[in-house]
Amino acid sequence: MVPKTAISTCALDCPDACSVLVTLDADGRATRLRGNPAHPTTQGFLCAKVTRYLDRVYHPDRLLHPLKRTSAGFERVSWNEALDAIAARLQTIAAEDGPEAILPYSYAGTMGYLNGSGMDRRFFHRLGASRLDRTICASAGAAGLMEAQGARLGIDPRDFVHARFILVWGANILATNVHQWPFIVEARRQGAKLVVIDPVRTKTAALADQHLAPYPGSDLALALGLIHVILRDALEDQEYLARHATGLDSLRERAAQFPPARAAQLTGIPAHEIEQLARAYATASPAAIRLGYGVQRSERGGRAVRAIALLPALTGAWRHAGGGLLLTTSGAFEINRDALERPDLQPQPARVVNMSLLGDALTRLDNPPVKAIVVYNSNPAAIAPDQARVRAGFEREDLFKVVIEQFMTDTARHADFVLPATTFLEHTDLYFAYGHYEMQLARPALAPPGEARSNVEIFRALARRMGFTEACFADSDEDMIRAALDSPSPYLEGITLERLEREHSIRLNVARLPFAEGGFRAASGKCDLSGDALEYTPPVESRLGEAARDGRYPLELISHKSADGMNSTFGNRAEVDAQCALIDLHPEDAAARNIADGAPVEVFNGRGAVRFTARVNGAVRPGVVRTRSVRWGQNVNLLISQRLTDIGGGPTFYNCLVDVRPCSE
Ligand SMILES: Nc1nc2c(c(=O)[nH]1)N[C@H]1C(S)=C(S)[C@@H](COP(=O)(O)OP(=O)(O)OC[C@H]3O[C@@H](n4cnc5c(=O)[nH]c(N)nc54)[C@H](O)[C@@H]3O)O[C@H]1N2
Ligand SMILES: Nc1nc2c(c(=O)[nH]1)N[C@H]1C(S)=C(S)[C@@H](COP(=O)(O)OP(=O)(O)OC[C@H]3O[C@@H](n4cnc5c(=O)[nH]c(N)nc54)[C@H](O)[C@@H]3O)O[C@H]1N2
Ligand SMILES: [Mo]
Numbered sequence: 001m002v003p004k005t006a007i008s009t010c011a012l013d014c015p016d017a018c019s020v021l022v023t024l025d026a027d028g029r030a031t032r033l034r035g036n037p038a039h040p041t042t043q044g045f046l047c048a049k050v051t052r053y054l055d056r057v058y059h060p061d062r063l064l065h066p067l068k069r070t071s072a073g074f075e076r077v078s079w080n081e082a083l084d085a086i087a088a089r090l091q092t093i094a095a096e097d098g099p100e101a102i103l104p105y106s107y108a109g110t111m112g113y114l115n116g117s118g119m120d121r122r123f124f125h126r127l128g129a130s131r132l133d134r135t136i137c138a139s140a141g142a143a144g145l146m147e148a149q150g151a152r153l154g155i156d157p158r159d160f161v162h163a164r165f166i167l168v169w170g171a172n173i174l175a176t177n178v179h180q181w182p183f184i185v186e187a188r189r190q191g192a193k194l195v196v197i198d199p200v201r202t203k204t205a206a207l208a209d210q211h212l213a214p215y216p217g218s219d220l221a222l223a224l225g226l227i228h229v230i231l232r233d234a235l236e237d238q239e240y241l242a243r244h245a246t247g248l249d250s251l252r253e254r255a256a257q258f259p260p261a262r263a264a265q266l267t268g269i270p271a272h273e274i275e276q277l278a279r280a281y282a283t284a285s286p287a288a289i290r291l292g293y294g295v296q297r298s299e300r301g302g303r304a305v306r307a308i309a310l311l312p313a314l315t316g317a318w319r320h321a322g323g324g325l326l327l328t329t330s331g332a333f334e335i336n337r338d339a340l341e342r343p344d345l346q347p348q349p350a351r352v353v354n355m356s357l358l359g360d361a362l363t364r365l366d367n368p369p370v371k372a373i374v375v376y377n378s379n380p381a382a383i384a385p386d387q388a389r390v391r392a393g394f395e396r397e398d399l400f401k402v403v404i405e406q407f408m409t410d411t412a413r414h415a416d417f418v419l420p421a422t423t424f425l426e427h428t429d430l431y432f433a434y435g436h437y438e439m440q441l442a443r444p445a446l447a448p449p450g451e452a453r454s455n456v457e458i459f460r461a462l463a464r465r466m467g468f469t470e471a472c473f474a475d476s477d478e479d480m481i482r483a484a485l486d487s488p489s490p491y492l493e494g495i496t497l498e499r500l501e502r503e504h505s506i507r508l509n510v511a512r513l514p515f516a517e518g519g520f521r522a523a524s525g526k527c528d529l530s531g532d533a534l535e536y537t538p539p540v541e542s543r544l545g546e547a548a549r550d551g552r553y554p555l556e557l558i559s560h561k562s563a564d565g566m567n568s569t570f571g572n573r574a575e576v577d578a579q580c581a582l583i584d585l586h587p588e589d590a591a592a593r594n595i596a597d598g599a600p601v602e603v604f605n606g607r608g609a610v611r612f613t614a615r616v617n618g619a620v621r622p623g624v625v626r627t628r629s630v631r632w633g634q635n636v637n638l639l640i641s642q643r644l645t646d647i648g649g650g651p652t653f654y655n656c657l658v659d660v661r662p663c664s665e
Contacts, residue, residue: 006445007036007504010050011115011424012566013108013137015328015435016179018042018050019505022425022445030054030425030446039505041157041179041436049564056423057446061407061572063420064450074418079451079461082417087465089400090127093371099128100351101371103361107136109377109569110455112429112442113340114480116377119459119473121341126468128347130370133354135649136384138328138434141296143648144305145327148313148528150521152331153514155288155324157436161186162322165284169197169308170219171292174204175563177435180290187322193284195277197222198294199558200584200626201619212277213621214267216556217298217539217655222274223307224536225263228255229278230314236282237316244518245313247530254531266538268621282315286323293327294560297654299539302647307534313527318515326435332510333432333439334489340480342472356651357642359386362393372400376421376455381410382568383630385640385651388608404458407572410632420452427454428477430484430500437508439492441481441500456480539655541641543623553605553657555589555625559636560654562628571632580631583612584619585660595662602663603627605656608638611663625660629653 006022019036033053037044056062066082067074093101104124110116124131133139145152160166160183173180188194196208197219205211214222230236231252241248260271267274281287289312296305309325317323338344353361353370358380362370370393384390394401394414403415412418426448431440448454453461456477463473475483481497491508499506511519515527522528538544543556561567565576583603585595595601597616602609603625612627620626627636643652 003031007442008425008445009429009431009440009442010046011110011112011429011431012050012569013111014566015177015433016041016047017111017431017433017436017438017440018046018179019440020046020050024445028447030057040438040507043179043182047178049566049570056406056570057425062449062452063405063407063418064452065420066451067418069416082419083461083465086402086417087462090372091466093400094127097368097371100130101368102127102129103353103370103373104129104132105355105358105373105375105378105380106132107134107355107378110424110429111433112424112431113335113484114429114477115427115455118340118480119456119463120376122345122472123459123463123468125341125343126345126463126470127466128350131350131352133352133649135354135356136651138293138296138650140302140645140648140650141293141305141327144296144302145309147533147647148306148309148522149515150523150528152328153510154326154329155322156512157326158183159322159512160184160288160290161190162320163187163286163288164192165281165287166192166194167197167281167287167289168194168204168208169289169291170294171290172198172202172204172294172560173290174207175202176292176561180435193280195280199620199624200560203563212269212273214269215543216558216624217300217542218267219295220300220304220307220534220536221258221263221266222269223304223311224255224258224534225260225267225274226278226281226311227251227307227314228258228263229260229275230282231255233279235279236314240316240319241314244515244520245527245529246524247528251310251529251531254534258536266536266544281311285317286320287312287315287317288322289325291325291327294654296645296650297652299541299643299645299652299655300536301645301650301652303534310527310529313515313529318513321513324515328434329437330432330434332437332491332508334487334491335484336487339483339486345470354644354649356385356644356649358384359389359393359642362396362399363389370399372402374402375411376404379409379411379568381414382571382632382635383637385637385653386607386642387635387637387640389642404455409568409571419458420450421458422448422452422454426452427456430481437510438505439495439500439508440505441497442504539652541643541652541655541657547657553659554623555658555660556623557603557636557639557656557658558624558626558654559629559656560626565628565630568630568632571630577631580628580635581613582615582627583660584615584617584626586618586620586622586624587616588622589625589660590614590616593660593662595660600663600665601660603639603658603660605639605658607641610634610636610638614660625658
């Protein structure tokens, strides 16, 4: 018999949002995952971690039944018992402390709308729970991009083939966005030059024509240095600017303060290299910038993104196929959020809690204090900053904890009830993407294992037990998809459930050249160049910042993503864990501390100390150390502060001062 093939969509939090072909045997068991060759960006291949995703689906440690914590450990209970007990406890807390004492906590464990921001949102809105500001990843960059462009749109990833100059800025394409890489390879085959700006010599940086390594969090100064040279040498596109931009004079004033010599002192990149890069970028055409999220995980990150996003407007790069900038495509997915999430169900607008400040929320927040947390699509005990405080919160005996999970994560271990969740291969969902413009629908390819249920089913069932009688709590998956697609946005015109059932993946109606003729959506309708807000002072927690003055923690720590991991999702895999246990030091820093390659070390600052194995190599410059994130258990986030970004309320994972000392095995 010919094996059956199902079409699915990878739901991991990744720009590529791949279309996946699932081979099934006669018993309906999946035997293989492949990239869909018919999908315009997946192009027939998957990353290494998703190629092996079936190991996760069929892993012996998959959670298969609801569990309840008892003094003797976790005990298996029925769904009825678990849901009844959870509903009763939430009702009591809502009655005694007010519903804002209940906090939902979720991020992008799945990028599906239904399981990520569907029935769950309806449930918490109706309950009147605290609302979660989902800042942990991209909110600073989104705020910066919105200030500049007024829209979270960018170059179609496929159009990078047309570029003749590609600037990859704070992005590790080969680790976190591999489906972008073939388009860059093709452009280079046709003569394009590739420059990477990254404090770390990543694999992507090592393969570039040129690698510039600024000090962490100094990108705003670098961008202003580049703008200085472009304006000084009159390399701007005056015609484009006259028609599609405002605020040039104030940008000119700001950039005047950042001559290459000053930018060099602030960023650690030699002045002549700044001059050279500015000229190369501004005179090449088409010139593409692939901006990653690395830049915006720092104290000046939001405004750095804003300044970088001005470059293609300044040079008129947006006019050309393969010119412009890509940070995200997510702004094109203008679904009907109100219909999907139903904020109108709130009894009154509830308070908002910033997810990046979870440690404080669980240990310091008052009026009311958080008395219950319901976690799904996230592993905050591992991934949130200031881990000691987050853990102290989860260890509170008076905090009622519900965790919906596929595996027994750090967070799940703390739970009063653990509920088993399906994977993307086992439930229906509608998917957006942040690295391409395809909307996708995936139906279950596999039956759920054990008693696992989708988030949608779980919140539907909880709503029933709470006595929520609104019709939306009885919506089927199809009802919810139709509600989401029922949007006045021209981008979604003609995209229906029926078409998605047939085609699986449909490109939104976004122009291939989104800003060639203006089309910016900032308040002025133009690209906002004004430089007033683009003031640069070094991040507090950086080598030139206030926190470095006493010299106690002289090293800047970056904890970017691991190629084989997905934040903490694969933290149960030994090889991912082993990678995240390494810390790279420059030979000078290692020698000064008597640290040999392979030695056990402690990385520490005022927030705590974490053990790693030292790697002494050329991955970083002196003064910078690097680890990959995020492993389970005590990890790098113990060292990270809860300080927020300049705009967008994001975390500052990549502005972190530490020192390193040898330790015994
Ligand atoms: N394999 C894999 N893929 C993933 C993920 C994963 O964990 N593993 N995570 C997914 C998620 S949640 C996201 S948000 C995306 C993010 O994907 P990326 O945008 O690639 O994000 P990061 O790995 O955070 O950072 C990218 C690069 O920025 C660099 N960087 C750090 N600080 C600075 C700085 O101050 N300036 C500059 N110029 N560069 C800096 C880092 O060294 C890193 O190489 O990837 C997604 N894809
Ligand atoms: N030091 C440091 N910390 C970081 C980062 C960093 O670069 N450095 N990156 C930050 C970034 S960019 C992000 S986005 C966050 C990510 O942090 P999280 O959003 O917590 O992401 P993951 O660690 O991947 O955890 C997702 C969890 O969701 C579960 N899951 C997946 N699908 C489903 C489902 O359908 N239902 C349910 N109930 N659960 C599901 C998975 O099993 C997994 O445990 O981490 C942040 N933390
Ligand atoms: Mo992220």
